[in-house]
Amino acid sequence: MSLIITDECINCDVCEPECPNHAISQGAEIYEINPDLCTECVGHFDEPQCQQVCPVDCIPHDPNNVESKEQLHAKYVKISAAA
Known part of the structure; x- marks a missing residue:
């Protein structure tokens, strides 16, 4: 299953650069994970x-x-393969 970022996110910016699939991006209020790209690493x-x-x-x-x-x-x- 993919992961999700909850409302407890403090926008600390540490997760986004760690994602090898670029599944994490800044949303309207907190970071978000694109389930189509998340493979749980x-x-x-x-x-x-x-x-x-x-x-x-x-x-x-x-x-x-x-x-x-x-x-x-x-x-x-x-x-x-798409990359």
Whole structure:
């Protein structure tokens, strides 16, 4: 499943540069994660990098975008091929 940034986000700017898929961008009020680009860092790292650097722990799994590790890897392959 992809990740989501909650309202607890303090706009500290540390998550965006850590995302290898460029899935994180500044939204109207807080950072947002594009579920079409989020692979939870599958294909790049063992753990989602945004979660690792977030100082307020506001990046949980998105229950509206449930995906298996296999689906996340397939998305990674598709994104990598398009790059």
